[in-house]
Amino acid sequence: MADSAQAQKLVYLVTGGCGFLGEHVVRMLLQREPRLGELRVFDLHLGPWLEELKTGSRWGSLWRGGCGRFPIPSQAGIPTPAVEQMILVSVHMDGIRPVRVTAIQGDVTQAHEVAAAVAGAHVVIHTAGLVDVFGRASPKIIHEVNVQGTRNVIEACVQTGTRFLVYTSSMEVVGPNTKGDPFYRGNEDTPYEAVHRHPYPCSKALAEWLVLEANGRKVCGGLPLVTCALRPTGIYGEGHQIMRDFYRQGLRLGGRLFRAIPASVEHGRVYVGNVAWMHVLAARELERRAALMGGQVYFCYDGSPYKSYEDFNMEFLGPCGLRLVGTRPLVPYWLLVFLAALNVLLQWLLRPLLLYAPLLNPYTLAVANTTFTVSTDKAQRHFGYEPLFSWEDSRTRTILWVQATGGSAQ
Ligand SMILES: NC(=O)C1=CN([C@@H]2O[C@H](COP(=O)(O)OP(=O)(O)OC[C@H]3O[C@@H](n4cnc5c(N)ncnc54)[C@H](O)[C@@H]3O)[C@@H](O)[C@H]2O)C=CC1
Ligand SMILES: CC(C)CCC[C@@H](C)[C@H]1CC[C@H]2[C@@H]3[C@H](O)CC4=CC(=O)CC[C@]4(C)[C@H]3CC[C@]12C
Numbered sequence: 001m002a003d004s005a006q007a008q009k010l011v012y013l014v015t016g017g018c019g020f021l022g023e024h025v026v027r028m029l030l031q032r033e034p035r036l037g038e039l040r041v042f043d044l045h046l047g048p049w050l051e052e053l054k055t056g057s058r059w060g061s062l063w064r065g066g067c068g069r070f071p072i073p074s075q076a077g078i079p080t081p082a083v084e085q086m087i088l089v090s091v092h093m094d095g096i097r098p099v100r101v102t103a104i105q106g107d108v109t110q111a112h113e114v115a116a117a118v119a120g121a122h123v124v125i126h127t128a129g130l131v132d133v134f135g136r137a138s139p140k141i142i143h144e145v146n147v148q149g150t151r152n153v154i155e156a157c158v159q160t161g162t163r164f165l166v167y168t169s170s171m172e173v174v175g176p177n178t179k180g181d182p183f184y185r186g187n188e189d190t191p192y193e194a195v196h197r198h199p200y201p202c203s204k205a206l207a208e209w210l211v212l213e214a215n216g217r218k219v220c221g222g223l224p225l226v227t228c229a230l231r232p233t234g235i236y237g238e239g240h241q242i243m244r245d246f247y248r249q250g251l252r253l254g255g256r257l258f259r260a261i262p263a264s265v266e267h268g269r270v271y272v273g274n275v276a277w278m279h280v281l282a283a284r285e286l287e288r289r290a291a292l293m294g295g296q297v298y299f300c301y302d303g304s305p306y307k308s309y310e311d312f313n314m315e316f317l318g319p320c321g322l323r324l325v326g327t328r329p330l331v332p333y334w335l336l337v338f339l340a341a342l343n344v345l346l347q348w349l350l351r352p353l354l355l356y357a358p359l360l361n362p363y364t365l366a367v368a369n370t371t372f373t374v375s376t377d378k379a380q381r382h383f384g385y386e387p388l389f390s391w392e393d394s395r396t397r398t399i400l401w402v403q404a405t406g407g408s409a410q
Contacts, residue, residue: 009037012283013121013162015108015153016128017041020239021168021232023049024276025125030099033280038100042117043128046084046105053086053101082106108149111156118156123283126153126211127168132200133364134357135347139199146203147210154214154225161220164286166279167211169229169297171268172201176370184266185306185375188297198363208297215295226290228282232275232300233268233374234309236316237394238401240272242359246313247406250322257317259310259326260336261368267309268373271394274302274387278379285383293382299374302387304394309368316398320406333369340365 012029016022018041029036030053041050082105106113108128118124130137130145150167157165175183177195186192196202208229215227236243250257278300286293305312314324329336340362350356379385389397 008035010035010122011038011040011120012036013040013042013117013124015042015114015117015124015126015149016168018043018045018047018050019127019129020241021235021272021275022127023047023239024237024272025127025279028273028276028280030101032277033284035284036099038102040102040104040117040121042104042106042108042114044105044107046103050101050103108152109144111152114149114152115156115159118153118162119160121160121162123164123166123286124153124157124162125166125168125279125283126150127279129168129204129207130200133198133367134359134361135344136355136357142199142203143206146200147206150207150210154210154217154227157225158214158217158219161223163219163223163225164283165211165214165225165227166283166286167208167227167229168279169208169211169231170201170204171231171233171299171372171374172367173205173208173231173297176367176372178366180366180370182371183373184371185373187374187376188299188378212295212297224290224294226286226294228286228293228295229297230275230278230282230300230379231297233270233372235272235275235300236269236304236312237272237398240398243313243316243398243402244406245359247317247320247322247402250317251406255321256323256325257310257314258330259324260329260331261308261310262329263308263311263327265308265369266306266371266373267312267368268301268306269304269312270300270302271304271387271389271391271398273389273394273397275300277388278385281383281385282379289383296378296382298379298382298385299376301374301376301379302389302394303391305391306373315395316402319399320402336360336365337362 014022014025017026022043026039026041029039084103086101104117106117108114128149130142132142174192174194177193178197179195181193183190183192196205211227211229214225217225219225246257310324340360343358343361347356
């Protein structure tokens with residue numbers, strides 16, 4: 001990535017590129033990565049918005065342009081994932097230029113599909129993951145996607161000679177722990193007893209460890225792999241499904257939501273655009289600052305205020321017409337614990353008939369009810385990160401999105 005710095009066009013691969021965060025990473029790369037020559041978007045489910053990129057019809061996109069479809073031949077009898085390519089003329093901050101966008105429908109648990117997608121890429125941003133704390137997927141599948149999938153990405157980098165890997169980890173790798181110890185405005189060095197039992201944080205912790213441990217491994221060609229992990233707290237912004245679910249629930253309840261968590265419990269949140277920007281910057285700087293950044297973890301942060309989970313959501317849902325009833329929880333905590341346990345029982349009893357996976361369970365209750373906030377400047381010190389979106393911008397963008405899509409089926 002180094003010498004012919006200005007001229008060289010780079011190939012980026014974003015796994016999970018059609019997810020909530022992944023889509024923002026893809027858009028951010030198109031808008032703000034001057035050396036982007038080709039962008040590979042790898043996902044189990046390709047989103048229709050990829051098609052819309054061509055017309056620039058959603059979220060006031062900046063780009064428009066021609067497109068073409070090119071079949072990619074399968075190599076040595078190995079079936080390649082479904083691939084579609086288009087050439088976009090992206091209107092970048094620094095001018096107009098063509099970028100080849102390759103949409104790859106593939107599965108990170110399939111090593112050969114990952115290897116085919118990684119081959120020839122300079123940088124991999126691995127955001128694909130199974131985000132499930134509600135018991136929708138089995139622990140085995142969560143492990144396969146989050147841990148084996150990450151192992152496949154690392155091995156593909158090593159085999160094909162890709163040197164730079166940014167992994168989307170999670171605050172959940174640290175906590176909150178099962179004892180409910182508060183993590184109050186902590187940073188990457190704050191001592192905390194991380195105790196994982198739930199399959200999701202277990203899988204993220206293991207995957208993060210694999211990524212950090214792989215830093216320095218020799219890739220094909222003999223050069224070292226450089227890796228780092230970014231740990232978002234709860235992400236919010238355009239595309240946030242749970243925010244939309246709360247909005248719809250509030251509408252059903254006559255414009256009201258009922259406070260369940262004490263206002264004093266702080267829950268860390270970060271705007272999706274800033275998380276995406278942090279990924280783009282980290283990926284860009286990994287080569288130049290390999291010695292400093294390689295094998296490091298970074299919490300994702302911005303200017304979002306420290307608030308309880310529900311009070312924070314009201315920053316967006318309030319202007320959309322909802323009201324949070326109660327200055328203190330209306331339901332006693334013991335009753336929430338009971339209902340959460342009941343939900344586990346119902347989930348188990350109903351499993352043969354249907355998937356019952358409500359938001360409230362003992363794990364989500366513990367997470368929502370335990371203070372976990374970060375205060376750090378490590379990303380600024382190591383790779384010059386400053387939030388791209390102010391709190392006011394992040395708030396406005398999220399409100400506009402809830403208003404536009406909250407009531408619709410989109
Ligand atoms: N949403 C949040 O608040 C947080 C998310 N994260 C992490 O950020 C990453 C992205 O999360 P979100 O965008 O929220 O989730 P998401 O579910 O919207 O996106 C994940 C994407 O990965 C894809 N994917 C899942 N299994 C796959 C497979 N086997 N092969 C290929 N692609 C697959 C999905 O189709 C989806 O598009 C995840 O790794 C998650 O652990 C971390 C902290 C907080
Ligand atoms: C009244 C109920 C108890 C409120 C339930 C809210 C919960 C559904 C959410 C509260 C905290 C959320 C989690 C948190 O933001 C950290 C996360 C990090 C991730 O990597 C994935 C998502 C999540 C686990 C997030 C999930 C929803 C909550 C548990």
